[in-house]
Amino acid sequence: MRAVLLFLFCFASPLFAADFPVRIHHAYGETEVTAPPQRVVSVGYHEQDFLYALGVKPIGVHEWFGDYPFATWPWAEALRQDLGAAPEVQRGFEIDLEWVLMQQPDLIVATFAPLDARSYAMLSRIAPVVAPPADYPMWGAPWEEELRLIAAATGTTAASEQIIADLSARIATARAEHPELEGLSGTVAHYAGGQIVGYRTQDGGNRLLQRLGIETPAAFDDMAGPGGNFTVSPERIDLFDLDVVLWLTDAPARQRIESLPGYDALRITAEGRSIWADEVLTGALSFQSPLSIAWALEVLIPALAAAADGNPATQPLE
Template sequence: MSRLLSLALLALVMAAGPVLSDQITLRHGLGETTLDPAGVQRIVSVGYHEQDFLYALGLAPVGVHDWFGDRPYATWPWAEAARASLNATPEVQKGMEIDVEWVWSMEPDLIIATFAPLDPQTYAQLSQIAPVIGPPDGYPRWGAPWDVELRLIGQATGRAAQADAVIGQLQSRIEAAAQAHPQFRGHGGTAASYADGQIIGYPSRDGANRLLEALGLQSPAAFDDLAGDRGNFMVSPERLDLFDLDVVLWQVDAPSRAMIEALPSWRATRMAQEGRAIWTDAEMIGAMSFQSPLSIGWALERLILQLDAALDGDPATATDLPR
């Protein structure tokens, strides 16, 4: 009888279908991905800054994608302590595009591509390797806020509670900084850069401009129109006037700064006459570009010092960070 009972129970289980794991389905900008967060062991980050988000959640990726800076493990100073605490020594993919064969060689069970050069064809190829989490749904390319991105990664990795905690702590710091500096409110400000003889501007959805807005500064509405659905726009140096705001965060190296200050129209700007230009060093360029939960926290106090100097009404106040 016991054998017959066992066979009957087995038949009931088979009729009910396979035993389900704790799978979830997440929607992102390139579709829907179903996965079991509890089964995630080997994470590969193919985007430009996602390693920071993983480290902030206490996760060690086995592979990451280097953006710029050529730092060991593609890790900048703000994330180094978190990486070291996890003993993370990820393999690093160089080059701007995603190397699908390299990703395959990493044998991942989850691919994070929330801020990546990801098109539908590459997404389909990566999805043959492992579940892929693309950019947050409902935002232009490169345009999702850092907290939305972190929540999506947290859900995919079973770290939703940790993500909420990180977001709450960092948002509280930003809000406290804004309240402590009411003099920032109502001023116009933006991030800008310079390359190939052109000035590069950014829309309000850019990460650096979002942070400036959280501190009370407003990016010109015209910049959204100029950028359209792109992540930035370029204008000739003759349109330097577009950037003559209450404060401009120039994310440029020393040679580019020299080129900007050598422009015939530079001396007539408020940036030159009233000391409203902030010139970032290499690490601040990296931090403001990454706009990750770790880089924002690292850059916040430095940015506050520079904004305070640029907006104090005294052109003699240096906006450079002290060495």
């Protein structure tokens, strides 16, 4: 774990070397940032991680879930402290325009936010807005493209490219060290409201599995809606009887899944192929930021290896 912390600390290097003004192209058009921003507000759900990784100190962030101080999860807390950041926190699902205005931002980051054309236009009246990357579905842009947009707007492009190179190398090394994962079927899944929730192949968690050699069924793309996920009744748990399944759910939900009729007869049960993520790993794989992925790899890789061996005696994360 110490190696992970050292890896994260090397991210925090504010490099305001870009020439301003800069023009940022995104899903809602183009934004001009005239000078290095000093008062950055994140209205998306995970962008604080990207800012901390780039060495940028936000003055306001948006709470997604977890209820951690300053809406900062454990994998990012050391960098927050190192930067001396103590951002105001907006709670609630939607973007609170009045709260944003009160922060007096000179840059608004909204690359993973509940943003539509109307809210983008209203936010743009307050300060320049970095909207989601163009040419990707809602909630579907790779973290690398988010990072590049945020870096361009904050003058930290050199730092972003180093982060991408370093983390990509770590993922590639993990894949090379675990050839047993190559070509397996697998997916991230959830259980909520009495339904099983699945995700498209290019969901962040499934995209990470793919980079480790694990493929999500292509049929999931046909089932997914505009938000990138789909729900099925518990009777269709057979759709998730794969080589590995990474369940992002809590203990009560796990009990409900394990009590489903027919669950005991599934291969994932008999061969111990389910990985039950705890709260922090669930958060890390949901955030899909450079900081959370770096942290998650330390836990995820041995768990995947234990699940993939088909031996129920090697229970992952038990």
